[in-house]
Amino acid sequence: MLTLHAADLVLPGDRSPVPGGAVLADGDRIAMIGPYEDVAAAHPGARVRRWAGVLTPGLVNRHGTALLEHTYFPDDPFEADELGTEPLTGAALAALAPSESRRGNSARRCTQKLLARGVVAVTGSLTTPAVRTAVRRAGLEVLPGAEAEGPATLDPLAGAERPTDAFRSPLEVGAPARFAVFAVRDEAGLVGSGVACIATVIGGRLRHRRA
Known part of the structure; x- marks a missing residue:
C-alpha cells in the first residue's frame, strides 16, 4: 500500500x-x-x-542495554503502590530481582516510551530472551557497538549538539x-x-x- x-x-x-x-x-x-x-x-x-x-x-537511542536490560519500568498504575512510578536501577533493581517475564514486560513498556520519542533503533547487547522478544515486536532495530557515556536517558536528542547526531x-x-x-x-x-x-x-x- x-x-x-x-x-x-x-x-x-x-x-x-x-x-x-x-x-x-x-x-x-x-x-x-x-x-x-x-x-x-x-x-x-x-x-x-x-x-x-x-x-x-x-532516531537512535545509544543506551539500549542500560534501559532495556538494567532498568525496570514499573507498570503504572498497577505497581505504583508497591514500586512507585520512577524507573528502578542499581540496588533497587537488585532488591526487586524481577523474573524474566517481568523484565520482558518492563522492556515492552520501555519500547513504548522509546517509540514515543521517535526512536527506531537502540545500541547495545540484549541477552534476555523476553527482552529481545519485546524489542523485536516493537519493531526496533538493535545496533552493535558501545553505548553512549553518561546517565541513560530515554530521549536520544537530550544533549545532542545537532539533530543529525541522533539520526x-x-x-x-x-x-x-x-x-x-x-x-x-x-x-x-x-x-x-x-x-x-x-x-x-x-x-x-x-x-x-x-x-
Whole structure:
C-alpha cells in the first residue's frame, strides 16, 4: 500500500530540507521524497497522512542495554503502590530481582516510551530472551557497538549538539521507511530535550501516534 506522509518540513538528513515536503512509503520502503505537490501528483491514489511538524529520519537511542536490560519500568498504575512510578536501577533493581517475564514486560513498556520519542533503533547487547522478544515486536532495530557515556536517558536528542547526531540514517528512496515527526517548526527546534514526537513509523507501519 502506498502511504504519503506530508509534513510542514521534511529533513532528509543528508541534504537540504524540503518545506511542505512529503515521504511516500510503498510497504516497508521509501518510494519517493519531495515537495508534497510533486509526490501527490505522481501517486494520486496514495493514502495521505498529514502531519503538522517536522519529519525526520528515525532516531537512535545509544543506551539500549542500560534501559532495556538494567532498568525496570514499573507498570503504572498497577505497581505504583508497591514500586512507585520512577524507573528502578542499581540496588533497587537488585532488591526487586524481577523474573524474566517481568523484565520482558518492563522492556515492552520501555519500547513504548522509546517509540514515543521517535526512536527506531537502540545500541547495545540484549541477552534476555523476553527482552529481545519485546524489542523485536516493537519493531526496533538493535545496533552493535558501545553505548553512549553518561546517565541513560530515554530521549536520544537530550544533549545532542545537532539533530543529525541522533539520526539512524538519511531518508533515501529504496531505504527502509523509518522516520519520525516532531511538533517543532524547524531543525533548530529539535536541539535539546523534551521535544514532542507526533508519530513514529518503522517499516512503513505507524508504531506511535500521539493522542
